[in-house]
Amino acid sequence: MTKSKTIKPVSTQTTRRGALKTLALGGTAAATLPLWARYAGAQTAAPIKVGFQVHRTGIGAAYGRWYDRTTQAAAALINDQGGINGRPVEIVAEDDGTDPKRGAEVIEKFATQHNCDIGFGTLFSHVVIGSAPRAGELKLPYFVVSEGHHVASGMLNRYTLQPGITDVKSQVQAMAPFVASNLGKKVTMIFPDFAFGHDHRDFFTAAIEAQGGEVLEQIAIPPTETSFTKYFPKIPRDTEVIYHVMVGPAVLTFVKELGEFFGPQRPEIFGFIDSLEAVDIGSPGLEFLEGTYFWEGNPRYAQADQSPYDAFFREKVGVDSNGASVNDPKDVSTYAHMFGCWETLHIVKAGMEAAGYQTTADRAKLIEAVEAMTDLPHSNAHPQGAKVFNGKTHQVFGHQYISKVTDGKLLLVHTTSIEDTYYPDEVDYTTQPL
Amino acid sequence: MTADLRKIIGLHGAVLVILFAAQFFLPAYHHGNLARIMVLATYAMGYNLLFGYTGLLSLGHALFFAAGLYGMGLGMTQFGLGAGAAVVLGVVAGAGIGALIGALALRTEGVAFMIVTLMFAQAGYLIILYFGSYTRGDEGFVIQQADRLVAGLDLSDPTVRYFAALSIFYAAFVVLMWVLRSRFGHVLIAIRENEERAMMLGYDVQRYKWGAVVLSAGVSALAGAAYGVLFGYVGASFASVQYSIFPLLWVLLGGAGTMLGPLVGTIFMFYLIDLSSGVTTAYMLIAGIVLVCLTLFAPQGLMGELRNRFWRWLP
Numbered sequence: 001m002t003k004s005k006t007i008k009p010v011s012t013q014t015t016r017r018g019a020l021k022t023l024a025l026g027g028t029a030a031a032t033l034p035l036w037a038r039y040a041g042a043q044t045a046a047p048i049k050v051g052f053q054v055h056r057t058g059i060g061a062a063y064g065r066w067y068d069r070t071t072q073a074a075a076a077l078i079n080d081q082g083g084i085n086g087r088p089v090e091i092v093a094e095d096d097g098t099d100p101k102r103g104a105e106v107i108e109k110f111a112t113q114h115n116c117d118i119g120f121g122t123l124f125s126h127v128v129i130g131s132a133p134r135a136g137e138l139k140l141p142y143f144v145v146s147e148g149h150h151v152a153s154g155m156l157n158r159y160t161l162q163p164g165i166t167d168v169k170s171q172v173q174a175m176a177p178f179v180a181s182n183l184g185k186k187v188t189m190i191f192p193d194f195a196f197g198h199d200h201r202d203f204f205t206a207a208i209e210a211q212g213g214e215v216l217e218q219i220a221i222p223p224t225e226t227s228f229t230k231y232f233p234k235i236p237r238d239t240e241v242i243y244h245v246m247v248g249p250a251v252l253t254f255v256k257e258l259g260e261f262f263g264p265q266r267p268e269i270f271g272f273i274d275s276l277e278a279v280d281i282g283s284p285g286l287e288f289l290e291g292t293y294f295w296e297g298n299p300r301y302a303q304a305d306q307s308p309y310d311a312f313f314r315e316k317v318g319v320d321s322n323g324a325s326v327n328d329p330k331d332v333s334t335y336a337h338m339f340g341c342w343e344t345l346h347i348v349k350a351g352m353e354a355a356g357y358q359t360t361a362d363r364a365k366l367i368e369a370v371e372a373m374t375d376l377p378h379s380n381a382h383p384q385g386a387k388v389f390n391g392k393t394h395q396v397f398g399h400q401y402i403s404k405v406t407d408g409k410l411l412l413v414h415t416t417s418i419e420d421t422y423y424p425d426e427v428d429y430t431t432q433p434l
Numbered sequence: 435m436t437a438d439l440r441k442i443i444g445l446h447g448a449v450l451v452i453l454f455a456a457q458f459f460l461p462a463y464h465h466g467n468l469a470r471i472m473v474l475a476t477y478a479m480g481y482n483l484l485f486g487y488t489g490l491l492s493l494g495h496a497l498f499f500a501a502g503l504y505g506m507g508l509g510m511t512q513f514g515l516g517a518g519a520a521v522v523l524g525v526v527a528g529a530g531i532g533a534l535i536g537a538l539a540l541r542t543e544g545v546a547f548m549i550v551t552l553m554f555a556q557a558g559y560l561i562i563l564y565f566g567s568y569t570r571g572d573e574g575f576v577i578q579q580a581d582r583l584v585a586g587l588d589l590s591d592p593t594v595r596y597f598a599a600l601s602i603f604y605a606a607f608v609v610l611m612w613v614l615r616s617r618f619g620h621v622l623i624a625i626r627e628n629e630e631r632a633m634m635l636g637y638d639v640q641r642y643k644w645g646a647v648v649l650s651a652g653v654s655a656l657a658g659a660a661y662g663v664l665f666g667y668v669g670a671s672f673a674s675v676q677y678s679i680f681p682l683l684w685v686l687l688g689g690a691g692t693m694l695g696p697l698v699g700t701i702f703m704f705y706l707i708d709l710s711s712g713v714t715t716a717y718m719l720i721a722g723i724v725l726v727c728l729t730l731f732a733p734q735g736l737m738g739e740l741r742n743r744f745w746r747w748l749p
Contacts, residue, residue, distance in 0.1 A: 126573045126574055130667045133667055137579065193563065
């Protein structure tokens with residue numbers, strides 16, 4: 001017995017439904033062409049993974065929020081421009097809790113679990129110092145945005161670089177010529193009694209003495225202090241300038257009590273904006289700051305002679321002319337620091353393109369390519385200003401800004417030269433093996 | 435050998451064998467995590483001796499961990515010691531501080547003991563900040579990779595680090611197990627169960643408690659010194675109050691008064707944070723809810739519940 005086999009006729013005719021399906025698929029492909037065609041030249045279309053060590057919780061959360069926004073904006077821009085070496089950039093964010101132990105764990109996670117190409121974006125110095133040894137051991141290029149002197153001091157390793165933001169030593173010493181020439185030569189310093197404050201104490205004392213000035217008194221405030229009035233009688237009567245770098249939530253109390261202590265007869269006052277990052281200068285209690293001076297890494301308020309690059313940066317990140325979010329005027333940014341994330345990601349892009357970076361096996365080439373960089377011109381990639389990168393110390397140098405509080409806003413009054421920020425090299429990382 | 439002893443040796447031996455074997459099959463990320471966990475579990479074991487077996491609730495153990503960490507770190511950076519000698523210095527520093535703090539804090543008891551130990555730890559934290567020119571204050575400092583060598587072995591190498599962490603965990607585990615099965619350990623447990631009765635039986639309770647503080651501080655300092663030399667960083671955050679709370683949490687979660695509780699609690703807490711942080715930025719909320727649930731439904735901790743329900747013989 002044989003079985004008959006029914007063969008269905010195969011239609012070769014184009015049906016209306018089939019044509020519509022084909023057209024729909026083709027249309028979708030055509031519509032998304034700009035999205036994928038720009039990555040088509042790469043050997044692989046897999047994304048470049050940037051492990052973003054972000055302070056989402058802990059003491060650095062306010063900075064972390066704005067570092068995150070800036071990083072996402074920079075990555076979006078780089079992807080709109082075709083990515084890096086034809087590959088899209090993917091930000092892999094992990095919260096480090098602003099804690100060095102967790103920071104080191106996050107670096108391990110980037111390197112061994114997410115298989116990230118680089119680690120990036122850490123701000124707080126103790127997290128950087130706690131994480132950098134693991135980055136070096138895992139040979140994960142670690143691009144920090146910390147402004148700490150730890151990179152250029154030689155404490156870390158060849159895999160840790162700071163190409164997007166200047167360090168505290170160069171910032172502080174560049175302030176001394178302006179302070180000595182315009183505000184006074186007899187200075188009293190008020191600073192928190194921990195490493196950040198000690199850096200200011202040591203670097204500024206040396207710098208002002210080099211300008212013919214002197215520090216009359218160094219007043220260290222314990223980190224747990226909540227009231228400051230009892231320290232103010234230590235300020236010598238012949239003080240011409242008070243230099244302050246208080247940070248943390250107690251800064252509002254500090255300013256208020258300083259105002260109550262001096263009243264209208266006060267010496268000149270110079271501070272670092274770190275104290276008031278993410279804080280509205282118009283906040284109640286800060287009226288006393290009117291007429292005082294601040295270092296700014298990048299002017300928070302758009303100035304009359306604002307560069308087109310700064311305007312571009314503000315627009316892309318979503319910051320208004322007062323340095324606040326365009327969506328919420330009360331959400332003040334950390335404008336003096338967050339440009340560092342933007343500029344660092346552009347350095348990574350330039351470095352990877354110069355190195356022909358394709359896989360994690362090319363990490364050493366990336367380090368060498370970044371070390372070879374020198375002049376970084378003022379541009380959309382470097383909206384804060386022109387910079388010079390020192391490949392030996394892995395530290396970038398750039399202009400610093402001094403602003404005066406005028407009518408409740410920060411008005412730029414002085415821009416330092418890049419040369420003002422130089423100091424002798426303390427390390428040559430290029431001698432370390434990769 | 436009794437049947438219970440065979441079970442005890444079987445279970446704990448199996449755990450130690452698994453820890454040894456794990457390095458051969460764990461992926462790189464978890465391999466590194468387990469090395470870190472074993473060091474932290476050693477810290478928790480030191481804490482467990484005082485809290486779980488002696489009944490003394492300290493809120494200042496970060497001081498002992500940090501004493502080991504800084505004793506080791508400063509020994510290398512200030513006195514030029516090698517890694518091995520520096521670790522020994524760290525342990526001696528921790529045990530010495532434990533002896534001093536114990537002599538003073540044991541004049542109090544209960545809530546007062548908790549507060550006094552907390553205050554000593556806070557003082558230690560501020561001392562680290564005060565001597566910033568040596569300690570680099572809150573920033574801390576790096577132990578360079580080239581200096582992290584013991585007998586020619588590079589402690590930054592993943593395999594060597596794992597073995598070093600395993601050795602430290604083994605050493606602390608075996609010593610504490612031996613201590614707890616000794617007459618000294620039995621007296622500590624007697625103090626925990628009924629201090630007045632132990633006194634009435636003629637034991638010098640204060641001397642035994644002081645001995646427990648010194649041993650607990652020494653083991654905690656060993657963990658601190660090992661952490662610094664294995665992971666290359668010495669920082670003041672390890673002396674902060676949260677690092678006094680962590681071992682309490684690990685021990686409570688794993689089971690106070692059990693030998694395996696500290697390891698189980700440390701693994702549980704580590705991965706609870708690690709996994710939940712990948713799901714939401716509110717991972718501490720998840721951790722908090724889980725901790726509340728565990729406290730409500732497993733008040734003896736994970737190993738403590740196992741002992742209550744199934745394994746009565748569990749030490």
